[in-house]
Amino acid sequence: MTLQGKKIVLGICGGIAAYKTPDLVRKLTAEGAQVRVVLNQSASHFVSELALQAVSGFPVSTDLLDPSAEAAMGHIELAKWADVLLIAPVTANTMAKLAHGIADDLLTTLYLATTAQVCLAPAMNQQMWKAKPTQHNLSLLQNYGIHLLGPADGAQACGDIGPGRMLEPEDIVKSLSSLCNPVQPLAGKRLLITAGPTRECLDPVRFISNHSSGKMGFAIAEQARNQGAEVTLVTGPVALTTPKGVQRINVESAAQMLDAVMAEVNQHDIFVATAAVADYRAQAVADNKIKKNDDELTLTFVKNPDILKTVAGLPKPPFCVGFAAESQDVEAYAKRKLADKKLDMIAANDITIAGLGFNSDANALNVFWPGGRQDLPAQPKLALAVALLNLISERYQEKQDTQSL
Structure with missing residues (x-):
């Protein structure tokens, strides 16, 4: 009983x-x-x-x-x-x-x-x-x-x-x-998770960022720990409490997040990239506050490193799970990222659905992997994290079994 x-x-x-x-x-x-x-x-x-x-x-x-x-x-x-x-x-x-x-x-x-x-x-x-x-x-x-x-x-x-x-x-x-009677499918596994937004400075006062609250990444970290994993959480600036038993590393910019991830990744079995990393940063950060002089302001931006693609491209990468927040053609863009970045799995969500995604406590995900798909319906992010981790655990074990043959 x-x-x-x-x-x-x-x-x-x-x-x-x-x-x-x-x-x-x-x-x-x-x-x-x-x-x-x-x-x-x-x-x-x-x-x-x-x-x-x-x-x-x-x-x-x-x-x-x-x-x-x-x-x-x-x-x-x-x-x-x-x-x-x-x-x-x-x-x-x-x-x-x-x-x-x-x-x-x-x-x-x-x-x-x-x-x-x-x-x-x-x-x-x-x-x-x-x-x-x-x-x-x-x-x-x-x-x-x-x-x-x-x-x-x-x-x-x-x-x-x-x-x-x-x-x-x-x-x-x-x-x-x-x-x-908790089942711990991730017992003995080490997970590296990124969460939240990044901030890219323009001057000592201003920066560009996005609406990510970090709630999804923190929920995954908490539930992975509950499932027995050792968890390291690399997070951008968010107003969230560190889940119990999780090691937290705070960063601000995409470059800092990349450095933190690369310093940790070789010690981990699974990498889950939920962070909404800025695609671009200012080519030059002004030493002083940029003054309002003209009606227009032109800034030059350069591309940030792709953290997930960098990790997936390592000679011996961990099991890599990406996230894709899309406003159109969700499935097409997610599958393209899955293939282009050589990922093991990608979780996509439609940011146009009211009440889900950024800054919400709930979300829905379409999860893809080579040859497979599963849709996770709208639910609180903590419950969604459990469903996603169950999928990750299954696919990770299948990959390990295949490699051992």
Whole structure:
């Protein structure tokens, strides 16, 4: 049983998907878990305490101050007991409370009081899920180390179609089992990752750059570390926290990024180039601030070195994965880069799709390799990183097996 002995507190919020939670409890207990249920006030309109108590074997908790539990400190009792706090379904309202530390009921107070792993299975209308405040709250929660399970995409109770459905109970159990029993396909492997933009100076004040936030590269670094890899992250200027266990090297220009990569690359098995490196730099950087004298200003730019092509062209290159952010003919440009740079794999995204890519917490990728392709649908970048790393791991192993024949 994959969840044998795990102590799970299941928090249930007020959404139509709450009717599935007795089945979720039953499936969790069938995997060997002990389940205690916390039902918030709105959830009680969708599912009964009696049904949840019957399938869990424990009384259902609803009140913050329960005189029958630990001298009216039931939230501390449950917080210490839990190995995992699973909130399914979690609504947009509760996500907002969790993101901002509002503890006004038993469930949100328990969240602040526990050291258990926290997992959220969202359920809400597709537009509520896409709304900027919800996505901002999601970003905060993921920065806190919370794991997101879903949401799924499809028909909703309101008649809309899109992302926001709670995962089915069996899928939640599978995801939770994977989290509690992590497979580490990259154990023993060393990954070198570039992330973020580069800055190319024009004078002591100004520079040219791009919209890259570095979130995709940092997500890949974090998840590669979770999959057992040794990770070195070479990053341009970004406002992101270094993932736990990842070695970080900060650079600014394309030339600095190239130097950092070349100093490290021979010690690594896989190179993932997510950085949005400036293609050009000023031929000459002014010693002093360029003054506004004329109506027009002419600057001469020269081409920057192609870091990915340089690495792929080494006598013994690592497994090379490129990224292509395109605004048109995404597949054609990606396949051309794959061939021209002699890459093992390339992940392409369409930057014209609203809400995805640059500065977003979500993305979608079309992944190509010689003779193959797989499309990874729109999802949070941390989840997308897992899907991409699984592909990289598979293709890397296939290449190793072929070379050993």
